[in-house]
Every structure is written in structure tokens, then in C-alpha cells.
Amino acid sequence: MEKKREGTLAIVFLALIQGVLASGAVEVKPSINPAIVGDTVTLSLSPSATLKSGSWAVGKTLILTWLDDQQAVFPSHSGRASVNFLTGALTLSSVKVADSGVYIVQSSDTQLKANASISVLETISNVALRVNQTDLMEFNSSAVITCSVSSGSSLSFLWMNGSSEVTESDRVELTDGNSTLTVVNMSRYDQGPFRCHVFNPVSNGSSDSVNFTIVYGPDSMALTVNGLNTTSFSTGSNLTMLCSAQSNPPAQLQWAFRGELLNTTGPLLELFGVSEDQSGPYSCLAFNNNTNMNSNITTHIIISKRSGSEQRTLNVCLLPLLFMSGFLF
Template sequence: MGETRGRVPHVLLLALIQGVLSSSTVEVLPSENPACAGNMVTLTLSPATQLQSGSWAVGGTQILTWSGGQQAVFPSHNGRASVNVSTGTLTLTSITVADSGVFVVQSTSPQLTATSTLTVLEPVSALRLVANNTGNLVEFKSSVSLFCSSSGSSLSYRWLNGNSEVTASDGIQLGDGNSTLTIVNVTRYNDGPFRCNAFNAVSNGTTEPLHLNISYGPDGVSFTVNRLNTTTSFLIGSTLTMSCSAQSNPQAEFQWAFNGKHLNGTSPDLKLYSAVESQSGLYSCLAFNNRTMSNSNVTRQITISSGSVSVQLGVSVWLVLLLSSLAGVLF
């Protein structure tokens, strides 16, 4: 009897140990975290624990209590909260951003307290992309800003030009949390299509593509004759088609000149039918862009002849070779 008086009864000791272990080892696991507004979330105890009674609260606001098979939901969560009276699992439906906070479950049978922080985010919606200028841009002279707007919580933004991500660099500025893209002194390669991708931990969305109309050129002017780049000598009576092209937006206008004198017409092609020797000379093509107010030109020397000199020279060479061979036979 003296020995048992100083001891804690075995059953009570076991209950105390279980209570301490439950308080220190039980975790609350949300079914998703962060959670998307509008969804249903469950908060489950792990490891699974049989609870006879308890309560749930968030941020100091009571959600519900239960005892045995009965539960009572407080007005703040009426119609949206319920508990499994055996396991203590809390179910919340139609969650909102206001449901974010520290959730606390308490029980007296067994004795435990466990917490979990839940974050609820609004998904990306109403995504929109606009520019302060889309059609009056001139290469190396104009700047443009693109603005991405969206509803949602804790949003991040990234930009795409075609399939490539756009990052801050020389001439590229990102501002307002990356929701604004500014291009300083645009180039022809900044025409897009641009898209804005907005995202958070529970959702993402991408805008429709936006194209910029950037005027540039003319440059890279090319001058061909009968589709050839190198041939400049032609026989009398030939038909010549001189063609001029340039890299330009909008398309360049063309002006031809012969020996410095302007010719009529603005076509990219100039044709000579049954060419005569007097049409030999310097032909120039001037490409002009009336949006950029820039121009570029190229000039080629075209020679038109009978070709008789070449024929006579060829005959003379043939005769010399023939006479030489005959002299070898005779002597």
C-alpha cells in the first residue's frame, strides 16, 4: 500500500502520455494550400486521431464546436462549414480570400491543440492587354508601352514576343510589378505578337496576341536584270527587265533614273524592249518610304552592244591556231 500511494495510477499516466503526444505530434493538413477561391477545402488531422469533442477557429473567430455526435456552427460560417465528429476533419465550401488565416483545432478528449495556416487566392480573371500606340511607330524613332491588367490575388506577370520570353535589357523596360512593358526606340523585330501571362499559385492566364505596326526602311535594296545579279552586258535587240526591291514597311515606292535623268513611272520594274546601244549607261533605282521619310538607292552600269568585237576576236584566235597547226604539218 505504501508503494502505490506514491505512484500515479497506470491508466492516468497512459492518458497523460497520450495527451502530450497528441498535442506535439498531430498536424493539420489542408487538402490544398494555397487554395483557389470558390473551391472546397478540408483540414485533416495527421495522423488520424479519434476525437470525442472539440472546436475549430480561425484568427480568433469561432467556426464550430462538436461533442459526441452533435455539432454547432457559428453564424460566421453557417452553411459553409462542417466537421467529422469522429476524426475532427473540417470541411469548408465556397471559400473566399477572407477565409485565409491560422486555423486552430482544440480537443479535450484527447487533449490536443494543432494549427495550420491556410492561404486563399482569387484566380486570374478579366485579363487584358493594351498599348498606348500600335500603328504609328517608326523604327529607331518611336517608343511604345504595353499594359497588362487582371483581377486576382498576388499576381505575377511575364511577357512573350512570339515564343520567346521578354526580359528587361537595353531598350526594354519592365515596371509596375512587370505588368508594364516599355520598348524604347522600337525596331522592326519588336512587331510581336506580344502576349502577357498573368499567374499566381492557383491559376494562370494569357492574353490574346497583340501586334505592333512598325514602319522601317527602305534598306537592303537589290537591283537585278532579268533576275540576275551579276550580268551587266547584253546584246542589241535584247529585252531587259530591271527589277528593284527593298526591305520596307510600308512597301517602298520606286523611282528610276538613266544617266541621272528621272524616268516616268514608279513601278519596281523597268523594261527595255529591243534594246539599242544608245541605251547603255548608268541605271539607278531609288526606293522611298513616305512613312519613315527615308530613301535608299543603287546604281548599275548596263552595256548594250552588238558583240561583233568578241566574235571577230574569237575568229582571229581560231585562225591563228589553225595556221599554226598547218605549219607544223608542212614543216
């Protein structure tokens, strides 16, 4: 009676084990995941089990079958796959990107079926940029930059402009899995440097940077006289007018007085010992040969004699100096 009871318990215990195995409590654990091309990967069962027979497949493709201490490896994995006859662990050597997938183990003697996914990735090398052109007209050109690698799989792309990440906007497009960056209506603030950072779970790499030459202007002109905000001066003064314009390439600057061109070019106009008849509008004209655009700025200068009160004040200030000079002599 006792032996029968023990036998019944053993059958129940075995049934419980088989139920646990069949319910998915047994897991397949890869030794590396993701793996790099060329690695050796072992797929083991956890918790471990003793399997006398079974098969391994990736997706619907059989890799091998085994019974006791004999195995049959299918041609697709010949020379690269083997099984541990005791534990049923599968070892794959020299793995390739094509080896990525869901690996399934089945065993008839314990009614076991379990699976696990593995990824095999290629490391990234030689990240490079290709551009359509680098000399562009502001608001009239688009830049197209393509990022590529010599090797690598499961790639992700990150674009940088200087220290800032480039994201999509009304002027920025990311296409081809973010490997191509397009900036429409390029502005002077889009000069770069642009670079591409490529990464996957096992490696990363960055490209050299590329800069754009943006032709623009002239605009945002400024004109100062003796570095002051005032435009009124007394006769006999020396005036230095400074003109500037935002432009690339630098604008050609020409000066004009009362609408008539002067024989003065460049950012500076100097007048010495000015007189009243030099009062009037002074203009700085800017021209950019590359954009064929021009701009100008004008300031009205007033030159007048000192008033009588100003002259008397000056005389009063000079008297002590005159007395001191007489005393000394």
C-alpha cells in the same frame, strides 16, 4: 501493488501521448489546398484524436470554440464554420479569398496545438490586353501592353511574341507584377503577335493576340539586271532591271540615268535593243512618305559591240546551219 503499477503506467502513457501531441506530431491536414472560392474545406487532425474541448483560429482571429457537444461560432464565420465534437475537425463552407491563412487548433484537455496554411484562390476569367497605340515608327516609338483579368487571384503572367517567350532585356521591361509589358525603340521584328498567358494554381487563361504596324525604311536595297550579276552587255540586247527595298508601307520607286530622272516608276525598268550610248549609271531611288526617308542604289551598265573574234566565232557556228539549209532546199 499491481494496481498501483498499472496506474503509474497509465499516467506515464498519457504523459507520453500529451508530449507527442504537444511536440507537433499531430498535423492539420486540409481536405483541399489550394481551394477555389465557394469550396467547402475540412481541416482534420492526423493522426486523429478525441478532443472534448478546444478552439480554432485563423491567425489571431477566433473562429469558434467548443466544449463537449456545444460550440460557439464567432460573428466573422457565423453560418460558415462548424466543428466535429468527436475529432475536433473544422469545416468551412463557401470559402473566400479572405479565408486564406494559417489555421490553428488548440485543445486544453490534451495540451494540443497544431496549425496548417491554406490558400483560397479565385479562378481566372476574361484575360484581355490594352495597348497605348498600334501604329509605331521604327526606333522612334515604344509599345506599352497591359494584361488584365475580370477575376482571378494570385496571378502569374507569361508573355509570348508568336511562339517565343518574351523576357526582360535592354529594350523590354516587365512591370506591375509582370502584368505590363513595355518594348522601347520598336523594330520591324517586334510586330507580334503578342499575347498574355495568366495562371494560378487552380486555373489559367490566355488573351487574344495583338499586332503592331511598324513603319520603317526604305533600306536594304537590291538591283539586278536580267537576273545576273554581270553589268556588261552587247548592243541589241534587251535589259530588265529589277529594284527592291525593304519598306513599310512599300516605298515609291523612281528610275534615273546619269543623274537625270526617267519617266519610269515602279520596280521594273525595261530597255529593248540597247545601244552603246545607253551605257552609264542607272539608279533606283526609293522614298517612304510615312517615314520621310529615302535611299538609292546604282549600277553601272556597259554596252558594247561584239569584237571581231566574237563575230567570226558566230559566223563559224552559223556555217553548218547555212550548208544544211542549202542541202534541204
